[in-house]
Amino acid sequence: MEENKIIFKVTHEEEGLKLRAYLKKVQRLSSRLIKGAALSGRLEIDHKRVKLNHIVKAGESISLNLIKEESQNIEPEEMDIQVVYEDKDIIVVNKKPGVVVHPTRSYPNGTLANGLLYYFRERGENCIVRLVSRLDMDTSGLIIVGKNQFAHMCLARDMKSENFxxxxxxxxxxxxxxxxxxxxxxxxxxxxxxxxxxxxxxxxxxxxxxxxxxxxxxxxxxxxxxxxxxxxxxxxxxxxxxxxxxxxxxxxxxxxxxxxxxxxxxxYRLKFPHPRGDKIMELESDIPQDxxxxxxxxx
CATH class of the missing domain: 3.30.2350.10 (Pseudouridine synthase)
Incomplete structure (x- = not known):
């Protein structure tokens, strides 16, 4: 499915770079993502696997498949998750006070990550919980989670930008x-x-x-x-x-x-560039009753 892929179009100005350099310098992908995608065969040009030393040419469409097998040592738990925004790449939730974001030795269960993993499984989504932002247990509000490695990488990278x-x-x-x-x-x-x-x-x-x-x-x-x-x-x-x-x-x-x-x-408010680069997201939540x-x- 095309929605599970990211497509990059090579321009004349970018021609002549090795694929690794193109993805890192032009598309600003992390070395970890590039290496993993190449090793698992998730990088293609014209539906054919390519190596990272391939020299890119103008007009080529480079396809990055976002689907990968992965698991997480977190127990899914049914929880009331308040979703503020969701698409194929990200989910933004409004965390209640008193909820720990991720399991720890003191809080192995009942965390937001446990609830999100259950939420994903119930909807047939093979996602793990990739937290982009965190909040203290007793701080409420908006938290972003990347639903794939590409989205998480983009959001983490852009956290220092003026649009975040x-x-x-x-x-x-x-x-x-x-x-x-x-x-x-x-x-x-x-x-x-x-x-x-x-x-x-x-x-x-x-x-x-x-x-x-x-x-x-x-x-x-x-x-x-x-x-x-x-x-x-x-x-x-x-x-x-x-x-x-x-x-x-x-x-x-x-x-x-x-x-x-x-x-x-x-x-109460988040502003950030969407991982697919087509818009700036601006989301808000209401002031809690307490x-x-x-x-x-x-x-």
């Missing part, structure tokens, strides 16, 4: 000094502190853009967009500035249980 944006809403204690700004502070993990991160010069550069979108009596609702994607980045940055998230038991004030049972952070109730109570 991850935006959040957050309810914070207190009020920021300015209505909008950029938080540029390095984040470091001290292994002795477990999962907790700190702002420290030894850490990686971490950049968060913020804008105040609503004021309450003593607190604020922020829109935040990540320029970098460090673990706990928003939570660490806001806590360091003295404005921790409501409900954040790791970085917060520890006395918010009467308002909300988890950190008030929701990944954050709406929190705002009502502190307003």
């Amino acid at each position: 944006e991850k935006s959040y809403i957050a309810v914070i204690h207190g009020k920021m000094d300015a209505r909008e700004g950029i938080i540029d502070l390095p984040i470091y993990r001290n292994e002795e502190a477990g999962i907790k991160r700190v702002v420290d010069e030894r850490g990686q550069r971490s950049i968060t853009h913020y804008k105040v979108i609503d004021d309450f009596k003593n607190d604020q609702l922020l829109n935040l967009t990540l320029e970098t994607g460090r673990t706990h980045q928003i939570r660490v940055h806001l806590s360091y500035l003295g404005h921790p998230l409501y409900g954040d038991t790791l970085y917060g004030l520890g006395d918010d249980n009467q308002y909300i049972k988890r950190q008030a952070l929701h990944a 954050i709406i109730e929190l705002i009502r109570n502190i307003r």
Whole structure:
């Protein structure tokens, strides 16, 4: 089926390159994908298998078959999956708070990946779960998953492009000094502190853009967009500035249980280039009910 293939048309300007170089330099495919596709016979020109040292010619159609046999050591589990968008290459879901994204030693079952694998199997799709983005257990919101190796590679590659944006809403204690700004502070993990991160010069550069979108009596609702994607980045940055998230038991004030049972952070918007390169996707999800109730109570 043609929908399970990616077709590249060689132009006159690209003629003369070896197939490996063409796929890597022109089409920006990863070396791993190129090698795997060649070894499994999933690269063809005019329905014939070709080697990676083939010299490409103008007008040739290079076909990459996306179907491959693969498995994953994750147990499929029936789960209520809220699908925001889906096509043959990607699925975007709205994760509920309290759900771990991928199995770990502490959470071997009941994760989003378990539910997605069940979802794929029920629909007869031979997909494994290729997470492009992740969220903390108690952060809700949009997560992208690639349904094939090509889609995952493209999305992971493009995460640093200007067309890739991850935006959040957050309810914070207190009020920021300015209505909008950029938080540029390095984040470091001290292994002795477990999962907790700190702002420290030894850490990686971490950049968060913020804008105040609503004021309450003593607190604020922020829109935040990540320029970098460090673990706990928003939570660490806001806590360091003295404005921790409501409900954040790791970085917060520890006395918010009467308002909300988890950190008030929701990944509400995603913007990204579609893997097939024909459009920019822009997706949003509604503010969860527990954050709406929190705002009502502190307003």
